[in-house]
Amino acid sequence: MFKITKKNLIVSAIPVVLLIFLIFNLIPTLRNPLLNAFKYPLTFSTLVEREINGIIFYHRNIIQNENFRKQNDFLKQKILTMEELRLENRRLEKLLSLTEKAPFTVIAARVIGHSPDNWASMIIIDKGRNNGIRKSMVVINYLGLVGRVIETAESVSKVILINDPNFSVSAINERSRQEGLVSGTLGDTLIMRYLPKEADIKPQDIILTSGLTPLFPKSLLIGRVVDVGEEFSGLARYAIIKPAVDTSMLEEVLLIAQ
Amino acid sequence: MRIRNFFILILVSAIIELVVLEHFKIFHVQPDLVLIEVVFSVLILPFRWVLIISAFAGILKDFLGLGIFGINTVLFPLYCIFIRKLSQNINMDNVFILTLVIFLAVFFRALVLRVAFLYLERIIPTGVFLDKMFSESLYVAFLVPLAYKYFAPLMNI
Numbered sequence: 001m002f003k004i005t006k007k008n009l010i011v012s013a014i015p016v017v018l019l020i021f022l023i024f025n026l027i028p029t030l031r032n033p034l035l036n037a038f039k040y041p042l043t044f045s046t047l048v049e050r051e052i053n054g055i056i057f058y059h060r061n062i063i064q065n066e067n068f069r070k071q072n073d074f075l076k077q078k079i080l081t082m083e084e085l086r087l088e089n090r091r092l093e094k095l096l097s098l099t100e101k102a103p104f105t106v107i108a109a110r111v112i113g114h115s116p117d118n119w120a121s122m123i124i125i126d127k128g129r130n131n132g133i134r135k136s137m138v139v140i141n142y143l144g145l146v147g148r149v150i151e152t153a154e155s156v157s158k159v160i161l162i163n164d165p166n167f168s169v170s171a172i173n174e175r176s177r178q179e180g181l182v183s184g185t186l187g188d189t190l191i192m193r194y195l196p197k198e199a200d201i202k203p204q205d206i207i208l209t210s211g212l213t214p215l216f217p218k219s220l221l222i223g224r225v226v227d228v229g230e231e232f233s234g235l236a237r238y239a240i241i242k243p244a245v246d247t248s249m250l251e252e253v254l255l256i257a258q
Numbered sequence: 259m260r261i262r263n264f265f266i267l268i269l270v271s272a273i274i275e276l277v278v279l280e281h282f283k284i285f286h287v288q289p290d291l292v293l294i295e296v297v298f299s300v301l302i303l304p305f306r307w308v309l310i311i312s313a314f315a316g317i318l319k320d321f322l323g324l325g326i327f328g329i330n331t332v333l334f335p336l337y338c339i340f341i342r343k344l345s346q347n348i349n350m351d352n353v354f355i356l357t358l359v360i361f362l363a364v365f366f367r368a369l370v371l372r373v374a375f376l377y378l379e380r381i382i383p384t385g386v387f388l389d390k391m392f393s394e395s396l397y398v399a400f401l402v403p404l405a406y407k408y409f410a411p412l413m414n415i
Contacts, residue, residue, distance in 0.1 A: 013339075038276075041273055045273055045274075045277040116292075124276065165380035166324070166378075186387075191383075
C-alpha cells in the first residue's frame with residue numbers, strides 16, 4: 001500500500017513535474033499529430049449525435065424545413081434586389097474612379113467539437129493546413145463575425161470564438177463612425193471599450209469591424225448595441241453588444257482566405 | 259486492468275465533453291466529467307498511478323481546450339495529493355463528503371482562473387463569473403452521486 005510520506009511524495013512528485021515540463025516542451029511537436037488523431041473519433045461522434053437528433057426531432061424538423069423553404073424564397077427575392085443594387089453601386093464606383101476592393105474568397109468548414117470547459121469559448125473545425133487553413137484566419141458565417149483561427153493541424157483547426165475573453169477586434173459604430181475595441185466576456189454579450197466620454201453611441205446601433213485589426217476585413221457585422229455605460233474611472237464609456245452570431249448554435253462556418 | 263480502464267474512461271469522457279455535453283448545458287455550463295473521474299481514481303488506484311492519470315487528464319483537457327496556461331495539468335495532480343492526504347484523516351467513502359470535495363475543487367479552479375484572467379487583463383464581468391462559478395460547481399457536484407453508483411463497486415464498499 002502506498003503511504004504518503006515526505007520521501008514518497010518527493011519521489012512521486014519529481015517524475016510528475018518532469019513529465020509536465022517534458023510535455024509542455026514537446027507540445028509544439030506533439031500537438032499536431034495528437035490533434036489529428038482526434039479528428040476521426042470526433043467526426044464519428046458528431047455524425048452519430050446528428051443522426052440521433054434527426055430521429056428524435058423528426059416532426060420538428062419537417063415543420064422547420066417548411067418554414068425554411070418559405071424563408072428561402074423570400075431571401076432569394078431579396079438577393080435579386082440586392083444584386084441589382086450591387087450592380088448599380090459598381091457602376092457608380094467606376095464612375096467615381098474608386099478602387100474596387102477584391103472580394104474575399106472563403107473556405108467552408110464543419111464544426112466537429114466545442115470547448116471542453118466553461119472558461120473558454122472555442123470550436124474545432126474539420127479543415128486544417130491541408131485545406132489551406134492558416135493561423136489567424138478570420139471565421140464568419142452568413143450572420144456575421146464568428147472568430148479567428150488560433151491553431152491549425154493537418155486536417156483540423158481550433159477557432160477562438162468572438163465571446164472568448166482572449167478575443168479582441170477593432171470595431172466601428174455604423175451610424176456615428178465611433179471606433180472602439182470589442183472583446184468577449186464569456187457571456188451572451190460582448191463589450192466595446194475605449195470609447196470617449198462624449199462618444200455618440202446608443203442602443204440598437206450596429207457595430208462592424210473597422211478593418212484596423214490586421215487580417216480582419218472592414219464592415220463585417222459584429223452585433224447590435226444593447227446598453228451603454230460609463231467606466232468605473234469616469235473617463236470613458238463602454239457599450240454592451242449582442243453578437244449577431246449565436247456561438248452556441250454553430251454547425252458550419254466560413255473562413256476568409258486572405 | 260483497472261488502470262487501463264481509467265485511461266480509456268478519461269479519453270472517452272474528454273471526447274464526450276467536446277461533442278455531446280454542448281447539448282447538456284444548464285445555465286451555459288457543462289459538467290466536468292474528467293475531474294470527477296480523477297477524484298474517484300484517488301480512492302481506487304495506487305497513488306503512483308493516480309498522479310500519472312491526473313497529469314494525463316490535465317494535459318488532455320488543456321490540449322483539447324484553449325489551455326493557455328495549462329491550469330488543469332497543474333491543478334489535477336495537486337488535487338489528487340490533497341485528496342489523498344485528506345482521505346487519511348476523513349472517511350472519503352461517504353458520498354456527501356465526496357460531493358463537497360468535488361464542489362470545492364471546481365470552485366477553487368474557478369477562483370484560480372479569475373485571478374489568472376485578471377493578471378492577463380481579460381474582462382469577465384463579475385456577474386458572468388459568479389454565475390459560471392456557482393453553476394459549474396453545483397452541476398458537477400450534482401453528478402457525483404450518479405458517478406458514485408458506478409464507482410462504488412470498484413472502491414470495495
